[in-house]
Amino acid sequence: MFWARDSGGVRTYLQAKHDWLQTQPDVEHTLLVPGARPGCTAGLCTLDAPAIPFGHGYRFPLRAAPWLMQLREIRPDLIEAGDPYRLAWAALQGGRELGVPVVGFYHSDLARLVKTRLGGWTDGWLDRYLARLYSRFDQVFAPSQIMAEKLRALGVASVVVQPLGVDTGLFRPVHRDESVREELALRDDTHLLIFAGRGSREKNIPLLLRAMRQLGPDFHLHLVGSRMPRRRPDNVSCAEGFVGHGRLARLLASSDALVHAGDRETFGLVVLEAMASGIPVVGVDGGAVPELVVPGTGLLAEPQSADSLANRIRALFAEDHRAMGLRARRHVVANYDWNQILPALLGHYRELIDGRAVWPRVVNA
Secondary structure (H helix, E strand, O other): OOOOOOOHHHHHHHHHHHHHOOOOOOOOOOOOOEOOOOOOOOEEEEEEOEEEEOOOOOOOOOHHHHHHHHHHHHHHOEEEEEEHHHHHHHHHHHHHHHOOEEEOOOOOOHHHHHHHHHHHHHHHHHHHHHHHHHOOOEEEEEOHHHHEEEEEOOOOOOEEOOOOOOOOOOOOOHHHHHHHHHHEEEEOEEEEEEEEOOOOOOOOHHHHHHHHHHHHEEEEEEEEOOOOOOOOOOOEEEEEEEOOHHHHHHHHOOOOOEOOOOOOOOOHHHHHHHHHHOOEEEOOOOOOHHHHHHOOEEEEEOOOOOHHHHHHHHOOOOOOHHHHHHHHHHHHHHEEEHHHHHHHHHEEEEHHHHOOOOOOEEOOO
């Protein structure tokens, strides 16, 4: 259900995996995703699902039957469910019918998102729901240690940390373009900061704006993504709407640092993209971001504190931030390139399939 044009890290993961698995001679991979109309092309199958009102491109499948019918037709050797809603239960039912293992990928911290929007009264029943759902999978992937610990605390036993990755050939320092600063009408001595992502509540964009008011005209923040605030300080600009990977790679490499105020990231793919682009990161000590921003690659501020964030940004530029960016690049290339991440993922699949199929057919539903 997380498949939409500007749906961020989950779609990036699914597309990168799909592209890589297509290069493997003994694997077939199919994506089942909701769309405006049914159809299959090159291993991508869309099934009709209504758009969510004001859902920014997301669709919510109402009936499990079409998805089960598609699974029966494909007859995969393994199914991976990508969201905790109706399709997760359809994947489990399909796995039972076909006698194949089913994996759940805990991409989104559903409990925290619901609590943020509806309040703490949801804690009990939501925890029970997540435990009931994810305990049924043969294995559960979590993109970070903090997400794995949350699942284990709910009593989910078979949890494996499976980080996401980044295309280090696309996101790289060579894309730095000084004309970006000219387009933003910046002085040569202005520090250019960037944030890329959706302007959703958990990204804490208002906190970024408060920090920028403290930093003043020597610092400029460029916001890239959809749903960004219209009222912004003078030292904040915005590239509104969906930005393709090529343009994003240019903007990241042309900036001096990424700033990220979100303290609820389940992984933080844009952090990797920035580090691969050769720039350091100022994040907050919350969520999964501290697992990525290791010492020497950036700095971490206190969560929910504009003062702390502004101070850490100043501290970053009091150090050799360019050397820090190069260390960040080396760290990502060594640990998070898709060509390292995806073979490990395929290894998990093969262990689950356990030699039952010579030509593994994997379905993401």
